[in-house]
Amino acid sequence: MKLKHLIVLLVAIVATSCIDNMHPAGNKDQAEKTQDSSVSEDFKFWTWTTADPKRSDDSYVEEFKKYAENGLDAVLINTNADAELLARLTPLATAEGLEVHAWMFTMNRPGDTVALKHPEWYAVSKEGKSTFDHRPYVDYYQFLCPTREGSRNHILGLIDKLTKVEGVSSFHLDYIRYPDVFLPIGLLPKYDLVQDTELPEYDFCYCDACIAKFEEEHHKNPLESHNTAIDMEWKQFRLNQIKAVVDDAYEVAHKNGKLLTGAVFPYPEMADHMVRQRWDKWNIDVVLPMIYHNFYNEEIDWIGFATGQGVKDLEGTGTELHTGIYVPEMSAEDLAKAIQLAKENGAKGASFFDGNALTPELLAVIKEANEI
Template identity: 70%
Template sequence: MKLLKLTLAVALICLVSCAEKGSRDTAEKETAVTEAPAEKAFKYWTWITADPERTDDSYQEEFAKYKDNGLDAVLINTNTDPELLGRLTPLARKAGLEVHAWLMAMNRPGDSVALQHPDWYAVSREGKSCFDHRPYVDYYQWLCPTRKASRNHVLGLVEGLAKVEGVASVHLDYIRFSDIFLPIGLLPKYDLEQEEELPEFDFCYCDVCVAEFEKIHHKNPREMENPALDIEWKQFRLNKIRAVVNDAYEIAHKHGKILTAAVFPYPEMADHMVRQRWDKWDIDVVLPMIYHNFYNEEIDWIGFATKQGVQDLKYKDTELHTGVYVPEMSPSEIKEAVQLAKENGAKGVSFFDGPALTDDMLQAIKETKEGR
């Protein structure tokens, strides 16, 4: 009998202990679920260029319009003017928008400081400098990413914008070399055929780039019969852009900001067209410009290019937010573009640009935000 009572007592203790453990396990699981970070909402952005002559009231009206129609963030080009950015940032934030400082990085048309230093500019394989021979268009004035002075000038601009209170990120645009190949849909505009890398569009062959490359690889790109076939020469230039980005990342983070960038549609394509391999960068968010009409593609290409970029970032913490070009799109196509971006792994979508968004387009954006 004593043995039976002892056995029953032990069994009872085990039951109570197991019940308590089960309760703790359940509570821990519930706590874990409760404390798990919520998934970020799909973000809507737009790019705008600021005019210092506009009134605060007009900007407040514009920012309110964006917010009322589902936009979350605005990328503002102030021509690297921290004072103007500091004026507009509180207005946008008051409307409920994130603010990102949009910076033209390696392409610096009309930069009053850079123009005092003709040696800072990228040089083509033809031996012509962007200082006075501009490829394609008059506003293409590309700086060399290898020269210490020119790259430090760009990084100084990054720091000036990163110091502005309330800004969420410094946003790098034109963070690349000049186009070795234009998007196929733009070639007729310039009456061009580009079936190979043409010397007048191939950069940078300045003395500093050539000397540094030759020191490392013991060959001179100016003397190559076909430089396009030399993978080290191509990689040298990819690395120079990456180095500027990685330094900008450190600067932005030092000031409590993240680093974002507008880039070409997906890394392999960007590599081929503009010496830009953005899946190798230290960067928080990329906004690839998946402008399907520039490439004579149908709208479903937005999904393809988004998916390709997302896959290339698979092992990185970098977010991808799809950029779309709205002037040639209908409201229904904008809805489709947003859906394609979502389905293929984008964390958001950005529209180029704000002033081009008609009331019908904004209504379409709002409806996608509301799940309609």
């Protein structure tokens, strides 16, 4: 085990003091003062896993032990916002030397029993259809509106509970965006779609709260725009609404002595275009861009390009980038190359989606890379 695995055990006790020794993301003055410091000292390896409350502790210990023994440093656990389940699993993982990060679907809240009592909280398309009962692409796309006070407070309340769990290192934002305006090109055939322009059924959020707030700020109604695709104020307004949720989440996480991390689209310009997500402008400690090359019909070397682009965009912000790699159907040789490309282009780590897809051959690659 690396020394940092021992440090993980201390993090559970002194998480707040650790936060104090890290420069806050988005604070450029502080970042310049501490540009030689970083959230992680070594190249870090992460994986995602979704928890099942019916599984035994022994089965989780076996899973966590497998990760730790094969070079993984951190596990992102989705408990569907269940703080009690997270509290049960965290000590099992940290005992094996793993960092634990509380992974949660953020703006996309499928089946959220609290949110479902408030139909007005959900994002609305340009067609006027709400994700409450008209879900784009797939049935689990139930995105909340980032502008409404009720939906935002609900999300922040969940973050507060999860970041109060002892031993957790960060809160991990996922689906921190709007529904896809444009799907990754490799996924279009699955839905029999052509998306050459912004289609109204995939363009969100046009709910009453967003329209009213935008009209108050800009004295115009986007629904009356000649072409909303080139209305920069309307686009920026929605980028700002997501940023506001992230920035509030950052304050909540840090108040509770935790970092804020997030899964994002491959690089900021691309994320801006596809899902209204400009993550280089956020207050966030670590981003894990999902550089899933096969989703975009790209070759392995694209992982290096997208990593490098994100690293450049983050210069001066204090935010770290750890490359997200999609491992299903990936050979051991390809995974080794992907990790090397991430390192060469400035990433501080690599994350693998997901734990269930990590075969013995792929785990051997990770273990070897961790020992270099």
